[in-house]
Amino acid sequence: MPNLFAFIATGWELYKKQPVLNRITLWILFPAMWLSSILNNPVLSPLSSNDTALFPLGLIGAVIIIVLVSVGQVSTLLVAKRLLGHPAGRNRTSIRQVLKQSQGLIIPLLLTGVLRACFTFLWGLLLIIPGIMYYIRTYFYDVFIVSEHQMYRRGLRASTTLAQGKTLTILLYIIGMYCILFVPVHILSYVLNTILAPQAPVTYIAVHAIDSILIAYATMFELLTKTAFMKELNVPLPTINTVSNTQ
Numbered sequence: 131m132p133n134l135f136a137f138i139a140t141g142w143e144l145y146k147k148q149p150v151l152n153r154i155t156l157w158i159l160f161p162a163m164w165l166s167s168i169l170n171n172p173v174l175s176p177l178s179s180n181d182t183a184l185f186p187l188g189l190i191g192a193v194i195i196i197v198l199v200s201v202g203q204v205s206t207l208l209v210a211k212r213l214l215g216h217p218a219g220r221n222r223t224s225i226r227q228v229l230k231q232s233q234g235l236i237i238p239l240l241l242t243g244v245l246r247a248c249f250t251f252l253w254g255l256l257l258i259i260p261g262i263m264y265y266i267r268t269y270f271y272d273v274f275i276v277s278e279h280q281m282y283r284r285g286l287r288a289s290t291t292l293a294q295g296k297t298l299t300i301l302l303y304i305i306g307m308y309c310i311l312f313v314p315v316h317i318l319s320y321v322l323n324t325i326l327a328p329q330a331p332v333t334y335i336a337v338h339a340i341d342s343i344l345i346a347y348a349t350m351f352e353l354l355t356k357t358a359f360m361k362e363l364n365v366p367l368p369t370i371n372t373v374s375n376t377q
Contacts, residue, residue: 134306134355137362141354144210153225154205155350156343162198163342163349165191168335200240204232206350207276210357238281242271246286266301267293270360277357292363303359311348311355318344 145151169191205228246268254261270289274280280288293300319341 134303134310137303137307137355137358138310138351140358141351144354144358145351148209148223150223150225150228151206151209151350151354154202154209154228155346157225158198158202158205159346159349160343162195162202163345164339165198166195167338167342169195196240197236200236201229201232202346202349203272203353204235204239204276205229206353207273207357208232208235210354211273211277235276235279238285239272239275242275242282242285245282246271249286263297264290266297266304269293269300269304270356273357273360292360296363307352307355311352312345315341315344315348 205225208228208231209223246265249268250261250265252261253264267290268286270292271285274285274288278285278288319337322337322340
């Protein structure tokens with residue numbers, strides 16, 4: 131199996147061939163990450179304000195974040211699916227086309243994520259290890275939803291089946307991808323917040339913007355490399371093509 135950098139290189143090649151990924155990242159994922167960082171900031175967040183009138187704004191913001199992240203996740207995986215599963219997917223795609231195709235997948239993705247969290251929690255009540263194992267084995271559920279239209283428990287079972295005998299490999303991949311894509315961003319964010327953020331509210335917002343755009347791109351590349359990794363684990367791509375052609 132290729133190393134982690136080979137998957138990142140694959141993701142980079144896909145990114146260069148699909149300019150629409152920039153639009154998805156900048157117009158959808160970046161606003162979600164920026165709003166999330168503001169809501170999590172004790173200085174800027176209305177959720178931490180003593181003014182109860184601002185609290186509903188924080189809740190509305192949280193809902194907007196969830197929706198935007200889900201739309202960005204589905205849109206990115208749709209592009210990745212076309213690149214890896216369909217030769218025709220190598221053609222350039224507009225963001226309008228991608229968003230139109232993503233409409234019927236957003237709710238299933240959200241609800242399956244909730245279902246996955248519930249199952250992980252229930253397994254974790256027995257022992258911590260089974261909960262962690264279940265979370266790892268269902269890592270590819272979102273790719274199965276988007277690429278094969280296997281919704282809800284079917285998507286979770288498909289990911290679990292794929293992960294049989296490969297749990298440790300997937301765990302090492304997850305850890306490696308996090309260290310390569312996200313740890314440098316968090317370190318830079320910590321440095322910027324330490325040096326610049328205390329100066330004024332404007333610098334708070336600027337620092338959060340820089341941090342958010344880096345996290346947005348890291349998230350996009352993580353989804354691309356996840357799809358490349360899933361293909362390497364012998365995903366039956368003919369099934370993906372067949373399901374897609376029947377939609």
